[in-house]
Amino acid sequence: MDTLLSQILNSLFYASILFLIACGLSLVYGVMRIVNMAHGNLYAFGAYVAAWTVGLVAGRLPDVNPVVLFVLLLAGALAAGAAGAVLEPTLLRPLYKRAEEYQLLMTFGLLLVLEDVMRLLWGPHPLTASVVSDALPSVSLLGLTYPGYNLFVIVIGGVAALALWAFVYRTRFGVMLRATSQDMRMASALGINVKRVYVQAFTIGCLMAGLGGAVVMPISGAVLGMGVDALVLAFVVVVIGGLGSLEGALVGALIVGFVRTLGIMYFAEVELAVLYLIAAIVLFVRPAGLFARA
Numbered sequence: 001m002d003t004l005l006s007q008i009l010n011s012l013f014y015a016s017i018l019f020l021i022a023c024g025l026s027l028v029y030g031v032m033r034i035v036n037m038a039h040g041n042l043y044a045f046g047a048y049v050a051a052w053t054v055g056l057v058a059g060r061l062p063d064v065n066p067v068v069l070f071v072l073l074l075a076g077a078l079a080a081g082a083a084g085a086v087l088e089p090t091l092l093r094p095l096y097k098r099a100e101e102y103q104l105l106m107t108f109g110l111l112l113v114l115e116d117v118m119r120l121l122w123g124p125h126p127l128t129a130s131v132v133s134d135a136l137p138s139v140s141l142l143g144l145t146y147p148g149y150n151l152f153v154i155v156i157g158g159v160a161a162l163a164l165w166a167f168v169y170r171t172r173f174g175v176m177l178r179a180t181s182q183d184m185r186m187a188s189a190l191g192i193n194v195k196r197v198y199v200q201a202f203t204i205g206c207l208m209a210g211l212g213g214a215v216v217m218p219i220s221g222a223v224l225g226m227g228v229d230a231l232v233l234a235f236v237v238v239v240i241g242g243l244g245s246l247e248g249a250l251v252g253a254l255i256v257g258f259v260r261t262l263g264i265m266y267f268a269e270v271e272l273a274v275l276y277l278i279a280a281i282v283l284f285v286r287p288a289g290l291f292a293r294a
Helices: 002-032 039-061 068-074 075-094 100-124 130-134 148-169 172-184 184-189 196-218 226-241 246-266 267-286
Strands: 139-141 144-146
Touching: 002 039, 002 144, 002 148, 002 172, 002 226, 002 246, 039 068, 039 075, 039 100, 039 196, 039 226, 068 075, 068 130, 075 100, 075 226, 100 226, 130 148, 130 196, 139 267, 144 148, 144 184, 148 172, 148 184, 148 196, 172 184, 172 196, 184 196, 226 246, 226 267, 246 267
Parallel strands: none
Antiparallel strands: 139 144
16 A cells, blocks of 8 residues: 555656646747747756755755745746746747748757756756755654655646736636637737737746756756756657647646556566557547647
8 A cells, every 4th residue: 555655646747847848838838839948958957956946055054944945946947937038038039930940940959058057057966955844854654754855746737837827717818818829810810919828838947947957856857958858858748748738748747657657666677668559549549648738
């Protein structure tokens, strides 16, 4: 029983991180039709900024309140969102009237540039801030002792999913967002400021990626190359769920989270191969993904 509960919680923890990354990727594609290759390194940028901020404050104030440490994690999400707010109008907007290959090449170039920026700012060595995860004690659940911080991340993933759903489907801006994603020209003709919708959508997508990096950082640290690894798994998630669908991002993250957790435990040698096999089967049966819309 303890093993089963542990595996379920580990799967939910991993799915929460994957959802935070994949939902931003899906949101940007759903609204702007851009496959943002730089998304993974915006996730890594959020992790680095959060680690640097927490380390700076904790180093100067050894007895800082744990609540303050958790709030400081938001610095990573805000930094990634701010980067997105700058990148969209300056580098991506001039390419909207060109073929999609130009946008793909631009975001791939940003992926490489961001990697070098992080290396320049923080060096080649990992940054860690385990003081944040250590601030939450382990919790006893049905006889199982489980890290409290992992439960915190699961809650963050759930809250983020609900908040994003409410934002997209229950607000006026969400209506404009969906209208723009369905027919940009008609939305513009109806008076919607498409440029503002685009920059806000891109900012929100980057913010979600940065939040994912910030909350995983206390456990895994911030290291060079983490963005590329996360991007590959995020693409597996959106391939399964459907690129452009928030519901697909959630279901895809849960599928990948549970399969990978079981794979690590029972067949670690082919764990990634199983994920790619599932993605291939989904592509064969439903090429647009499980929840893709026309």
